[in-house]
Amino acid sequence: MFNEELKAFRRLGFRHVLLQILNFASVIASGLMIWKGLGLFTNSESPIVVVLSGSMEPAFYRGDLLFLTNPPNQRYNTGDITVYKIPGADIPIVHRVLETHDVPNKRKRSRSKDAVKTPQNSSLPNQLLLTKGDNNLVDDIELYQGLEWLERQHIIGKVRGFLPYVGYVTIAMNDFPQLKYALLGGLGLLALLQRE
Amino acid sequence: MASNLQELLDGKIDFIGQQLVENLVHYVLVIATTMSFVAGFATQSLRVTFGILGTSTLLLALVVVPPWPMFRQHQVEWLGGGGGGGKENDRK
Amino acid sequence: MHNIVARGNNLFAFLSSCTMALLAAIALSSFLFTPIPTGVVDITSLKVYNVNARRYRNRKQEVALVNFNLTADLNSLFHWNTKQVFVYLEAKYENTQGANNTVVIWDRIVRRKEDAHINFTGKNKYMFRELSTSFKNVPPANFSLKYNVMPWVGLLTYGEAARTSEPIEFPPVS
Numbered sequence: 001m002f003n004e005e006l007k008a009f010r011r012l013g014f015r016h017v018l019l020q021i022l023n024f025a026s027v028i029a030s031g032l033m034i035w036k037g038l039g040l041f042t043n044s045e046s047p048i049v050v051v052l053s054g055s056m057e058p059a060f061y062r063g064d065l066l067f068l069t070n071p072p073n074q075r076y077n078t079g080d081i082t083v084y085k086i087p088g089a090d091i092p093i094v095h096r097v098l099e100t101h102d103v104p105n106k107r108k109r110s111r112s113k114d115a116v117k118t119p120q121n122s123s124l125p126n127q128l129l130l131t132k133g134d135n136n137l138v139d140d141i142e143l144y145q146g147l148e149w150l151e152r153q154h155i156i157g158k159v160r161g162f163l164p165y166v167g168y169v170t171i172a173m174n175d176f177p178q179l180k181y182a183l184l185g186g187l188g189l190l191a192l193l194q195r196e
Numbered sequence: 197m198a199s200n201l202q203e204l205l206d207g208k209i210d211f212i213g214q215q216l217v218e219n220l221v222h223y224v225l226v227i228a229t230t231m232s233f234v235a236g237f238a239t240q241s242l243r244v245t246f247g248i249l250g251t252s253t254l255l256l257a258l259v260v261v262p263p264w265p266m267f268r269q270h271q272v273e274w275l276g277g278g279g280g281g282g283k284e285n286d287r288k
Numbered sequence: 289m290h291n292i293v294a295r296g297n298n299l300f301a302f303l304s305s306c307t308m309a310l311l312a313a314i315a316l317s318s319f320l321f322t323p324i325p326t327g328v329v330d331i332t333s334l335k336v337y338n339v340n341a342r343r344y345r346n347r348k349q350e351v352a353l354v355n356f357n358l359t360a361d362l363n364s365l366f367h368w369n370t371k372q373v374f375v376y377l378e379a380k381y382e383n384t385q386g387a388n389n390t391v392v393i394w395d396r397i398v399r400r401k402e403d404a405h406i407n408f409t410g411k412n413k414y415m416f417r418e419l420s421t422s423f424k425n426v427p428p429a430n431f432s433l434k435y436n437v438m439p440w441v442g443l444l445t446y447g448e449a450a451r452t453s454e455p456i457e458f459p460p461v462s
Contacts, residue, residue: 102388207292
């Protein structure tokens, strides 16, 4: 059965195989380019995220796709849905802003000992935020790992757009790693064997 | 027997059939999409929209994917091989 | 197109393009509806108490207790692309150190058009605290009812349904 494939492979010739590899690489490279370009445009390190937990149900379910922006000269408002990542925690969290406190800049240094670096835009007041998942009963203070407030530097972006279910593929791939390898292998083989 | 099964799984159709299938997929899907949007908007229901799109796609797949005889009416007449082996090749 | 796999593939590829276009059209169609939500926020009482808030770093602090009446008609926010509406009552004030604060004190998720008439009487759902732990000398606060429309597909939109006509003063600790 594999003889046939092997024969086909040999018939394609060395240059052809190289060309296919180049094609494959260019697909991956353009994907990466779009991703990074989008990140630059939205000022967010990860402009598209997949919802991983049910804490925002019934708004967002596991597998929904969220589009984020993080404009540097805009403050966050209550009701905005943010994606944040606390240093030390491994996955970003999608929760809604419950409280905002715009502290004038100079006071901040004395009161916050958690300040790691100055915010990107010093003309903006320093914002202290408190978030809560729609499906949780209480606010997120336990999730902050000792921080009292969420600050701008922890936030990856604000949810702007929404596309249901599409991201479930990645969750399925995480839950069943075999699927990931099967898919990658299959795609690679197809790309190499495809003529023209 | 095995080659018969292979042929069934392959489901080859002729060139004119291919053209027909291509056009059919194109027009039917575009019309179904437009209709589903209009109907959904009129009834204010996304269920209607995706119901229409889903059922029409299923019907279209039934029509288009299997090698129905109507896609095989224009079989290409191959010329026989040069060495007078025409009879043998006819069987294919 | 010659065999079953190719035809199935072709159909699926074109179907996904069509679905993308359809989703984009649905997302854009949300902008055809102009929402005109109406409502009234009436703060019936505002009191300040000393409490022991064990969850937070500043345990001994003052909290405000707000009693309010809420009526709102959010019918116009519901159309075919509305998954749910998140309604929240927020307090906005500036404290004595010059910090601008907004605090959500109550919220509700409305999932069906039948529930779009909100009629609520009660007190705040979330603890209303102050950064400096004290509401002493804090200027009056404005209360407003805001909403966030979350679509099945597309962009999230925000708006305001009602606000108090004049700021409410924080009384001394009782």
